[in-house]
Amino acid sequence: MIHKEGIKIVSITFMVLLVINVLLLIFIPSNQLIKLIILSCSFILFLFICFFFRHPHRSIIHDDHLIFAPADGKIMEIKETDESEYFGDQRIRISVFMSIWNVHINWYPVSGKIIYYKYHQGNYIVARYPKSSVKNERNTIVIENQHTGKILIRQIAGIVARRIISNAHQDKIVNQGDELGFIRFGSRVDLFLPPGIRILVKPGDHVRGTQSPVASIK
Secondary structure (H helix, E strand, C coil): CCCCCHHHHHHHHHHHHHHHHHHHHCCCCHHHHHHHHHHHHHHHHHHHHHHHHHHCCCCCCCCCCCCEECCCCCEECCCCCCCCCCCCEEEEEEEEEEECCCCCECCCCCCCEEEEEEEEEEECCCCCCHHHHHHEEEEEEEECCCCEEEEEEEEEECCCCCCECCCCCCCCCCCCEEEEEEEEECEEEEEECCCCCCCCCCCCEEEEECCCCEEEEE
């Protein structure tokens, strides 16, 4: 299943590749090797675009005492750091890096009410770098939950990501596992959690959005 954010791109890619290959048959009718190479490359490119914008079906797990991964990817860093945009104090930051091979949908890690939302223009440095959390284009979302308190989620653009999509807005009520948005190509999602919370992952772990608990308040 193709995500709605990819339908237009998949359609345009298909039409462009179709035109290229039809012209190939018309103007290079005798060179079978060149036709085979271009046709193979076109097919692989189209499959990759479909693969990138895939929208897998997942059974949503609800647990008010768990905070789930907001995205598929690799845990790059777990660090206690200053969060100056909203909290103005020390928070535990869990950074999930999404490569081009990961599903690029983002999900809400907890249920609650969105009490803060802000979009920031910025740079497009490599999302793996810690400074990308405050330097790159990004969305900051704070959800208030009666069990986990206030949780900050930050969608961060990467070096090739050029569009962050978010369906969040101020005062919206969200459910754990609902779709938060989408980031095109390599990018990152940070969670800022209260100090003292029990962390269930470590750097290097691979997580799946809506499926992998990253922290617990039990």
